[in-house]
Amino acid sequence: MDRKTCALVLGVLACTEAAQAEDIAEGREVFETYCTACHGMEGRGNGPMSAILTLLPVDLTRLSVENGGVFPTRRVVARIDGRDPLVAHGSPMPVFGEFFEGKGVAMRIENGATLMTSQPVVDLVTYLKSIQAP
Numbered sequence: 001m002d003r004k005t006c007a008l009v010l011g012v013l014a015c016t017e018a019a020q021a022e023d024i025a026e027g028r029e030v031f032e033t034y035c036t037a038c039h040g041m042e043g044r045g046n047g048p049m050s051a052i053l054t055l056l057p058v059d060l061t062r063l064s065v066e067n068g069g070v071f072p073t074r075r076v077v078a079r080i081d082g083r084d085p086l087v088a089h090g091s092p093m094p095v096f097g098e099f100f101e102g103k104g105v106a107m108r109i110e111n112g113a114t115l116m117t118s119q120p121v122v123d124l125v126t127y128l129k130s131i132q133a134p
Contacts, residue, residue, distance in 0.1 A: 022122055022123060022126040023123045024126050024130050026123040026127075027123035027125070027126045027128070027130075028127045030120050030123055030124045030127070031043070031124055031127050031128070034124075035124075038053060039057045039060055042061065042131070043060035043061050043128070043131050045057040045058055045059045060128055061131050061132060061133045063128065063132060064129075064132040065132070071129050073107065073109040073115070073125060073129075074111075074115060076125055077109070077115055077121055077125055080121050080124060081101065081117050081118065081121050082100065100118060100120055100121055101118060104116065104118070104119075105117060105118060105119045105121075107122045
């Protein structure tokens with residue numbers, strides 16, 4: 001293996017290590033602070049602000065069910081961190097700007113690859129995975 005390939009492999013391994021830094025409790029705190037107004041305390045899309053949105057908020061407890069039993073990590077991360085904007089929030093997601101911005105933490109997505117995002121997004125997505133309906 002040449003030096004460039006070795007460096008690439010080591011970089012991927014370093015990202016895999018970072019992907020392990022997930023905190024459900026922190027994710028719940030992020031959810032309660034930034035998401036409950038629209039998605040409700042249980043994540044079912046019935047928050048107090050839902051009535052004034054252009055589109056009804058998604059029931060976040062059914063993401064896996066509606067994706068064939070697989071949590072759609074890549075799609076959820078992209079929606080939260082603004083790569084896939086959603087105008088129902090009055091502006092592209094995220095409405096909380098820099099809090100969800102920032103790269104540097106790798107998260108493993110459903111196909112086994114890693115995706116770079118911010119620590120609050122990793123924690124929030126970890127929490128969302130934990131509230132999925134059976």
